[in-house]
Amino acid sequence: MAYKVTGIRFNQYLKELEKEYLIFAPVALLGKGAFTNTDSVRYQKITKLEEVELTIKTNFSVKEILLPITETLFYFNEDNWTEPKVHDKKILLFLRSCDIHGIKRLDDIYLRNGCEDPYYKVFREKVRFCLIECYESFANCFCASMGTNITDEYDMFIRPDGDYVYVGINNKEMSRLDERVVDLSPRFVMENKTKVSIPKELSKGLAQSVFWEEYSSRCIGCGRCSFVCPTCSCFSMQDIFYKENKNMGERRRVWSSCMVDGFTDMAGGHSFRKKQGDRMRFRVMHKFHDYKKRFGYHMCVGCGRCDDACPEYISIAHCANRLKSIVEEK
């Protein structure tokens, strides 16, 4: 069930929502892409539908809204600390099915792996989802293979159609409309060009396979795959102090990646996985093996952003399929 409203009416609706929600959606940042004259599509605060880029996959996932690249945990002076203020508005995110599944993985780590993370929990409770439909698969997507192409975990969905917008409401909290109602449910991509099949049993032997060595020569350890990934959630702690007053500063957490140098460095000089191939193995096994052992489903949601972003054209989809063929040959 959905409301059929004009584009102008939809923008009024967003304005209504804005009283209670900060609204974030994919926005094309002109000229901000990796190459000359290319755009970057990232999550930004929006006020009207025209600002939203619905036809391209975002370069960065919605993760950067829930887990900022740098997040202040507390401010300190010489011997006291204060937690940052939290705004009281709720958050409305425009996102695709794969990203909703991605947030489920973040919830696992930040709410269900040991104690609840206080910062994530406060933020997460305020988040509502506006589903963006995918009419056809983008390049490198393999959501259907990962079972993340379909979701019913949304509060509302939209389908722009010419001068009109269909607005499906799943959560009464979002109701502000009384226009004509039509029978409509969201469409999902049912098949992708890229198909991935994950071997059921990735054995210990495979983890030590020479297969990974090839990645040592190709991967440059830039960490882009992790940073664009909706489910990579590792961070490092960082203390800083202010130039103006060295007695004051803050403790932050910043995004980190198992693909970059220093991730496992310990005091005294010990570290693990020095070769990029080992790091690739670690990351791929987490996405398609270890995580499932712990949480019951694969970590990877098949959004393909890592494959989009890799400057060395390494494809995780291709890697997983190669693993499958190695396992089956045995």
Place this chain on the structure above:
Amino acid sequence: MSNTYLPFKSRIIKIIPHTAIDYTFLMEYKGDVKPGQFFEVSIPKFGEAPISVSEIGEGYVGLTIRRVGLVTNTIHELQEGGVLFLRGPYGNGFDIDLFKSKEVIVAAGGTGLAPVKGVVDYFADNVHEVAVFSLIAGFKSPKDILYKADFEKWQRTINVIVTVDGSDDETYTGNTGLITNYIQDISIENQSMANVIVVGPPVMIRFSVAEFLKRGIREENIWVSYERKMCCGVGKCGHCKIDDTYICLEGPVFNYVKAKNFID
């Protein structure tokens, strides 16, 4: 909801220097804590580091800290009466009850002795609660030997072997050679029942466990404690993960039956 990332202040009761770069800080602490658990220790502006509990007493815990980086260098500049910021304790720690009335052998390499020291302290003080207790501790050289006063005390109640990898100190008269040599020779009364704890650098753990297995110790009776980089201590930051295991949550103490399958 309480915020697990917010530290509490703890006063430095006493600083015990062991070597030029290793000091034990006795920190004010009231609360539950087990040997083998760790605290995230910090000084605002410099950062946090995971440090294992090396001693447990009434109203205090000992933290043995080696000066090897920005945070630990700064900690070493502090004086008695100064303040450190702690959060924790985290991790599972050693279960003392598990070793009671058994034959126990501890093999510790370097600062690896710190996390298991609480177990040694306990059984050296309560020697009637254990069948036989032996400690083999290895250090790089005589000047790296930690807890000298404790070794003298322990020697009165339990079997202690201290060895150094090598020595250019002519006044040193103690043992030399790798821990593994001493594992080959140590007397084991009942191989199928004896319990073994191995803590130290990764290479030391690997070769020591191999030696104990050769001596007929059962895998399920071997315990290891792992050191990994940890930024949160509570299962979020991902640095300590091995396979599907988080060292900070399920470890750092593991039975070898589980630990042998870990691939970093």
